[in-house]
Amino acid sequence: MMGPTNGSFPANLPILDDKNWNKWSIQMKVIFTYQEVHEVVEEGYPTLAEGATDALRVVHRENQKKDNKAMFFLHQCVDNAHFEKIAPAKTTREAWQILETCNKGADQLKKVRLQTLRRQYELMQMEVNEKVADFFNRVIDITNQMKASGETITDQTIVEKILRTLAPRFDHIVVAIEESKNLAILKVEEL
Structure with missing residues (x-):
């Protein structure tokens, strides 16, 4: 730095x-x-x-x-x-x-690491008793690691992932957000 x-x-x-x-x-x-x-x-x-x-x-x-x-x-x-x-x-x-x-091996290692991170991201779900803030932090942590490994990931993709994988008790809130917000321009921080 x-x-x-x-x-x-x-x-x-x-x-x-x-x-x-x-x-x-x-x-x-x-x-x-x-x-x-x-x-x-x-x-x-x-x-x-x-x-x-x-x-x-x-x-x-x-x-x-x-x-x-x-x-x-x-x-x-x-x-x-x-x-x-x-x-x-x-x-x-x-x-x-x-x-x-x-x-030279650093690039190859980065690709392998990115594959692992993508898999973790795909499988990620909010735990039943997990706090929303903790789940957001887990998603942000993995997406930041993916970005650092060369992945291009948009706020829209992250927002959609979070809304899709929240615990079922939040379904009514997800519907309200989807109806009231334009997900294409919604920032993760705003969510």
Whole structure:
């Protein structure tokens, strides 16, 4: 999570661990863009050929500075295990590719997790003695987890799920809500 800044340096940088690759990589791309170093991370930069002109040497030095700046951020934003993996990298592009490879399984894991969450969501029903607020919180918790795993889920879908799965003692209230409200625009908070 990004906090207040001191000059142009964020006070709280995101740290990559073994559970947050997707969120972390998004945050880092924003930091790299803000720090104007994203090109060297994504594309790298050409090596300096022998006999290069002074103009090419200047450009190369600027690219090296950008790469060092980006590498500094990478070093600050990874846990010890990930640091050890990228320590031998000569460029930020190389380090980023190592991190992508190491965390490639994160997408597959996210898909499996999403399937599990979808199943839990589908089977979810309000318990007989459960309070409405507790049931709402359970539904919101699962839908938030689904969204964090890449699912697109609308308020309308959540509202309809809640109304469909409330305990039978609320049937008369469900009918009243369905007749008096436009479910297509009703927000979960309003429900």
